[in-house]
Amino acid sequence: MAMASATLTIWATAWLNGKAAADDVLDALTTLADRHDVVAADETTAAETELPVAGKYPAPLARLLAALRTRGADAGSLALPAPGDPRGLGGSGALVGAALNAGEASVFAAAGLALVPDSPADDVVRWTVYPHSGDAGEHVGISEAEQALTEAIRASAATLADLDVARERPDAHDALRVRLRRAPSPRWPDGMPGRALRVLQRADEIAAILELAAADEPGGAVSASAARHRANALRPLDTAVRQARRAAVGEAVRLLAQPVTRP
Incomplete structure (x- = not known):
């Protein structure tokens, strides 16, 4: 669901900076799911945000937007943690565990909050x-990413070719097209930078290929050792995809958070 946190991060930032209406945020998120509910992870966070605690009847998403503004949120960031790589997170073990399980989170450091779907x-x-430490985390430049x-x-293509474990799949291109076509296509706010969109699209395409590769284990590997080498070859690509997504969202947030200049 990486697209869920990316979508909320970008649209909420646009709204917080007067670049979008609240209804625009809600409409954009309904392309991902018809209903979005909100709860607080613990009693303290519930009291501070005026949101229901987990286990109680959830609040609508509009209440979350109100809580972000009340707590002084100005811009969000995307966290895409993986085991051994919790970059972008700061807070309790409960937050880290939940974000690792989800593979994503939307962080609003100025508000001291992180949102996990x-x-x-x-x-x-x-x-x-969840409560967040308020540390904005490292900046990932879009050019670098x-x-x-x-x-x-x-590097991954060369390694897999050397290992001779990339099994030929006659249906691979069709499967990839189907996977990409079925992925939800969120709307983006006016002012969304074209470069960020291109990087997000490229990262989505590579992520779809990785998902197909994972579903095709052992991917033509003829031994357990070759399968391990194959997994090791793909791991840096997964890291690069996560970094590219974070950087693309960061670039969009940077531009959307800039003050509106009046003529």
Whole structure:
């Protein structure tokens, strides 16, 4: 659900900076799921945000937007943690564990909050609000991330070719097209930078290829050792995809958070 946190981060930032209406945020998120619910992870966070605690009847997404503004949020960031790589997160073990399980989070450091999505039912996204340390985390430049993605693609392809474990799949291109076509296509706010869109699209395409590769284990590997080498070859590509997505969202946030200049 990486697209869920990316979509909320970008649209909420646009709204917080007067670049979008609240209804625009809600409409954009309904392209991902018809219903979005919100709960707080603990009693303290519930009291501070005036949101229901987990286990109680959830609040609508509009209440989350109000809580972000009340707590002084100005811009968000995307966290895409993986085991051994919790970059972009700061806070309790509960937050880190939930974000690792989801593979994503939307962080609003100035508000001291992080939002983790999960899907308790079909066409429902539930956002759980956790306290965050307020550390904005490292900045990932979009040029650096785009270059790293290109280099990871080359390195992974060369390694797999050397290992001779990339099994020929006659249906691979069709499967990839189907996977990309089925992925939700969120709307983006006016002012969304074209470069960020291009990097997000490229990262999505590579992520779809990685998902197909994972579903095709052992991918033509003739031994357990070769399968391990194959997994090791793909791991840097997964890291580069996550970094590219974070950088693309960061670039969009940077531009959307700039003050509106009046003539």
